[in-house]
Amino acid sequence: MAETMDMTVLIVDDHPSFRASARTLLEAEGYEVVGEAENGIAALAAVRRLHPDLVLLDVQLPDLDGFQVAARLGKLADPPAIVLTSSRDGADYGRCIKESGARGFVPKADLSGAAIAALLVA
């Protein structure tokens, strides 16, 4: 848990209600939420600007999907850790998650600081 303390996070999701809930939850668990983005393009810009340690990235976005965003972020010189999330089950995406370069996948309903930390240390 200590490794995740003060970790900066960018939340990328097109639903404001989820962004708000996720911010509250992660901040309560010691993460520092440095920004939010509502689509893929905005997310790429925010990463370049904010350099977060972690990007909580929704798979289903209105422009680029989460996998495309992850691929582009992976090409950055100092890429952030990426955790994909969705209200769908991870199994719905098959091998896409594994091949996306992300650390892992957390279903939105199971989102917690501990779940993210578990992926980051794995």
Place this chain on the structure above:
Amino acid sequence: MTSLRRPWLFFGPAALIAGGLDVALTLTSNHEENPALATSLGLFVSWSFVVAGLIGWSRRPGNHTGMLMVAVGFGVLVGGLTEANYSLPYTLGGLFGSLFIAAFVHLLLVYPGGSLISRYAFWLVGAAYATAFFAPLFDLMFASRHTCKPHDCPDNLLLVSRDHGANVAQTAFWTAVAVLVLAAAFKLLVGRWHRATPALRRILRPVYLAGALSLLLLSVGFIVTPFSGVGNVVVEIALIATFTAVPFLFLTGLLGTTLARTAGMRAIFREIPERATAGEVEEGLREALRDPTAKVAYWYDEGGHYVDVEGNRFELPPDTRRRVVTRLEYADAPVAAIVHDAALREEPELLETITGAARIALERDKLLVEVRARAERYRALLQAMPDLMFRITRNGAYLSYNAPNPQDLYWHDVVGLTVWDRLPPELADRIIEAGRAAIDRGTPEVIEYTLSFDGETRHYEGRFAPSGDHEFLMIVREITERKRQQEEVEASRARILAAGDEARRKLERNLHDGAQQRLVSVSLSLRLAQNHLRDDPGEAEKLLEGSRHELAQALEELRELARGIHPAVLTDRGLEAALDALAARAPLPVEIVGPDCQLPPAIEAAAYYVVSESLANVTKYAHASSVKVRVACSNGNALVEVADDGIGGADPLRGSGLRGLADRVASLSGKLAVESPRGAGTRVRAQIPLK
């Protein structure tokens, strides 16, 4: 009755006895100037009539002509009683001696049928008999002074007066009456002659000629008798000649029928050769029956009607006085019918013999004519078909063709060319392959193909049937319209499938974006609340309150989605309630009429969505103040109509809503029509067959 059936048995001997009596009376008469001549003439004339009459009577017992001739003959013999030297026979001879003239008139008027054919003729014959009785009666009652030579006549038992004036008066009166009656009879005969058909004239000619001349001479005789002289004698000789000719001409007619029968038989076997056509058979019969107007009709079993020699349907005409129909049957089944001159019925033996002989030929020809009728029918059937038809040899050469509309021909020259000359090579190969397969297997083949025609692609169906050992028939039907409809149906099905996929995608997105997100939020909020439960109960309560609100929102969104999938009210409470619910949710007044009948569930659902989508469109685009919805059943169709009073100008192809509706309605074999004149409201009308 025996005498009537065998007239010879009675009337033969009777004529001999009566003739003998006449001879005796004449030869012993003391007031006959020339007994030998009178005897010979009397016997010759009377027996001629009796013999001819008995022959006719025997041949045609049902015909009164022969009987009347016998009566004329006996009438003449009765007149011989006036040769008697005794008062009673003399008086009776005088009284009844003229009745043979009436019988003669009667005979002429019934000839050849044997009965009087008009009321006028009946009265005329009556008048003749009355005159033939009363004229002699008055002549006897008011007789002239010297009527017999060389001796006086025997006493006239009916004498009333020998007053010269009375004698002249009654003679003048009865002469006038007799001449009138004879003239009327003459006129009647002339009229009948004019009206007679050629065949009837052939029968009438000899007897009418002699008979009418006799009537004429009798009239003249009546007029000149009071003035004795050379003229009187000439008239008498002419009269005897024509009068006596009648029985002989009658016999000639009978003999003529017999000869005609033989000639007819000969004509049939000569004129109708072994391989005669039906037309030749008809000609032969005309020749044999001596009726150039006769027509032959053959019974066509398959059609249940008669056909003429050409194989065309022929309705038998009803019998009239001029034309009649004689039906020929074999084993109680109709074979043929001959429409001929009614006069031939007067020659039944001729008709029977000839038709009997012809029946075999007609029975044979019936088959030929049947084949022709069938061929005629098939030809008519083929000509009535709107399709192109080609007869093509196994090697691809066109033999003949039938093009009801020459514009349908891809290439206007046909006969003399091959399929490769007229059509694209690949198609020509397919045609020959299918045609040869039809010939070899003996079963029809079908192919479909397209041709570029006048700048457009047309679809065709070619049917192939063998029409001989080395040729086939190709029937071509354009199916462009059918193909278009088929493509439309397939496109419609594809759109329905796509619409279903789209609806599911939309549903998934709505669930994902709506209720699912809210539930995720609730889940996260509950976890936060759980974390704060002990250290910050106030915060936990706030989070729980937020979660409750989120859950209520999620529930409402789920309800809305469920309603979009299928309205529960339609399933639970029917179309009427579902339409009421739609009207209640609409932001403008909606008047609903119907439904006036129970609809099947699929049609109810379609009707619901037509109204639902139309109301949504009204709300979005129409700027209407009210809407009227009508659902009714009419002529086996369900009608759904949504009419608003908005701005109109709606484009039926705009957006996927109306197209989706049209597809849904089309999937039930129905039609959706949109009328939306600018400024005059929009009317959406769906018509869906109930079965």
